[in-house]
Amino acid sequence: MEKRELTCIGCPMGCAITVTMNGMEIKDIAGQTCKRGETYARKEVTSPSRVVTSTVVVDGGTERRVPVKTQNDIPKDKIFECMKALKGIHITAPVAIGDIILVNVAGTGVNIIAAKNIEQQHFV
Amino acid sequence: MKEYDIVVIGGGPAGLASALAAKENGIKDILILERDRELGGILNQCIHNGFGLHTFKEELTGPEYAARYIERVVDMKISYKLHTMVLDIRPDKVITAMNKEEGLFEIRTKAIILAMGCRERARGALNIPGYRPAGIFSAGTAQWLVNKEGYLPGREVVILGSGDIGLIMARRMTLEGAKVKVVAELMPYSGGLKRNIVQCLDDYGIPLKLAHTIIDIKGKKRLEGVTLAQVDENGKPVLGTEEEYSCDTLLLSVGLIPENELSGGMGVAMNPVTSGPFVNESLETNREGVFACGNVLHVHDLVDFVSEEAAVAGKNAAKYVKNQSENRVSAANSEEIVQDTKVCLKPVNGVRYTVPSTINPSRMEENQIVRFRVGAVYKNKTIGVYFDGEEVLKRKRMVMAPGEMEEVKLSKTMFLSHPNVQSITIQVEDV
Numbered sequence: 001m002e003k004r005e006l007t008c009i010g011c012p013m014g015c016a017i018t019v020t021m022n023g024m025e026i027k028d029i030a031g032q033t034c035k036r037g038e039t040y041a042r043k044e045v046t047s048p049s050r051v052v053t054s055t056v057v058v059d060g061g062t063e064r065r066v067p068v069k070t071q072n073d074i075p076k077d078k079i080f081e082c083m084k085a086l087k088g089i090h091i092t093a094p095v096a097i098g099d100i101i102l103v104n105v106a107g108t109g110v111n112i113i114a115a116k117n118i119e120q121q122h123f124v
Numbered sequence: 125m126k127e128y129d130i131v132v133i134g135g136g137p138a139g140l141a142s143a144l145a146a147k148e149n150g151i152k153d154i155l156i157l158e159r160d161r162e163l164g165g166i167l168n169q170c171i172h173n174g175f176g177l178h179t180f181k182e183e184l185t186g187p188e189y190a191a192r193y194i195e196r197v198v199d200m201k202i203s204y205k206l207h208t209m210v211l212d213i214r215p216d217k218v219i220t221a222m223n224k225e226e227g228l229f230e231i232r233t234k235a236i237i238l239a240m241g242c243r244e245r246a247r248g249a250l251n252i253p254g255y256r257p258a259g260i261f262s263a264g265t266a267q268w269l270v271n272k273e274g275y276l277p278g279r280e281v282v283i284l285g286s287g288d289i290g291l292i293m294a295r296r297m298t299l300e301g302a303k304v305k306v307v308a309e310l311m312p313y314s315g316g317l318k319r320n321i322v323q324c325l326d327d328y329g330i331p332l333k334l335a336h337t338i339i340d341i342k343g344k345k346r347l348e349g350v351t352l353a354q355v356d357e358n359g360k361p362v363l364g365t366e367e368e369y370s371c372d373t374l375l376l377s378v379g380l381i382p383e384n385e386l387s388g389g390m391g392v393a394m395n396p397v398t399s400g401p402f403v404n405e406s407l408e409t410n411r412e413g414v415f416a417c418g419n420v421l422h423v424h425d426l427v428d429f430v431s432e433e434a435a436v437a438g439k440n441a442a443k444y445v446k447n448q449s450e451n452r453v454s455a456a457n458s459e460e461i462v463q464d465t466k467v468c469l470k471p472v473n474g475v476r477y478t479v480p481s482t483i484n485p486s487r488m489e490e491n492q493i494v495r496f497r498v499g500a501v502y503k504n505k506t507i508g509v510y511f512d513g514e515e516v517l518k519r520k521r522m523v524m525a526p527g528e529m530e531e532v533k534l535s536k537t538m539f540l541s542h543p544n545v546q547s548i549t550i551q552v553e554d555v
Contacts, residue, residue, distance in 0.1 A: 014318030
């Protein structure tokens with residue numbers, strides 16, 4: 001039996017969870033103090049995923065870059081592919097929170113969306 | 125001179141939430157003064173997610189969290205001035221500020237909410253020997269360069285200090301193609317949140333070396349490397365444990381300091397433990413009508429708690445302004461003096477400080493949240509609250525760490541059953 005030690009990130013509490021595995025089969029999950037901990041541990045040992053945040057270039061905006069994020073979490077092993085896909089993207093201001101920046105990033109089925117409102121730069 | 129009911133110093137998360145609460149509690153004349161080019165404060169460069177889990181039950185990025193408050197400030201027509209630097213606040217609540225349009229100007233206000241936030245401890249405060257080459261940044265400066273300007277400050281990175289911004293930047297720079305070689309922490313425990321250690325270091329295989337520090341910096345024009353050494357229990361480097369790391373960038377994430385020059389200037393009493401003002405249950409300082417909230421009061425880990433605390437300050441500032449105008453009418457026909465009883469909170473045995481530091485039972489709400497930090501890592505302990513030595517509350521904690529703020533809730537009933545309480549002790553104890 002293999003034991004995996006995890007730290008739950010569901011809330012600031014950070015419960016130390018021990019998952020006992022037999023191959024790919026979960027035998028036991030212990031240490032969590034709420035249901036979220038169990039869900040997290042189950043996911044973390046079978047299909048870990050993360051929300052990825054970064055920035056892309058904005059043209060004609062009041063700022064140079066707009067923060068972006070994956071609309072949902074993507075598989076952990078797709079993080080660097082996702083970052084690569086964001087390289088070189090230019091979008092034009094104005095940008096609004098929730099605007100789709102890139103569809104289906106790295107074949108994950110998840111879209112990249114804007115995380116900040118950026119207005120157009122008006123030159124006087 | 126222009127007059128306001130409430131002036132909020134700082135337009136970050138604390139300033140925004142306090143102004144909104146004051147407005148919701150019936151105050152019309154509110155002004156937020158912000159030195160940056162936009163509202164939102166440090167949230168604007170915190171593009172990672174994880175904000176708002178408590179407040180909105182979803183994980184937002186910093187700019188998204190800020191936008192929710194900024195939109196409400198705009199909707200509720202709360203006025204604000206950007207690019208405006210406050211230079212001085214007088215004890216009689218006259219504020220001197222300046223900006224490009226108005227030059228130097230003064231405004232008078234009935235109440236003030238201090239929401240200036242904090243700044244990073246810099247290299248000069250650390251006494252690291254060695255040269256002073258380019259390539260040494262505070263973690264927050266690197267965050268600004270990467271996230272706002274789009275520049276990568278370097279390729280090979282060592283991070284000193286395991287504060288949250290340092291951990292976040294370890295991941296951020298890794299994602300942008302830099303190699304983060306190590307995070308060194310002087311203390312035997314990390315100062316950051318656990319989730320950040322998991323998601324920013326463990327995920328990318330970045331080693332965290334506890335009880336380690338930098339004892340030498342090499343390179344004349346650009347940083348070329350650092351020497352790491354283990355430290356003993358007194359924080360002194362241990363001979364023979366030196367390790368060389370070549371790097372072109374060193375990020376410092378070695379603590380945050382509340383930015384209280386303005387508060388000190390107007391005679392607000394400071395708590396040497398937090399470097400923030402002493403406040404009562406209403407988050408009011410020793411200067412009547414001057415309130416404090418957010419990182420200027422004590423450094424927080426989670427913005428959710430900043431917003432919550434700031435809303436309390438805003439509500440109490442509103443109450444103060446309303447009482448003041450009522451009192452002016454009633455004071456003419458009555459000589460009544462309100463007897464103020466103050467109960468002192470005493471942090472002992474592992475508890476480093478409490479916010480608030482005094483409670484007036486007659487002014488408290490149904491529940492009073494007391495926030496504090498512990499001085500070391502504790503496992504399976506309890507937090508005990510005593511009213512003049514008599515136990516009123518016990519809360520079990522599986523883990524407590526200096527990097528994670530704790531809180532206990534005191535209820536009005538506790539005070540009703542102890543009407544003559546003089547002091548409240550909060551401590552860490554065995555189960």
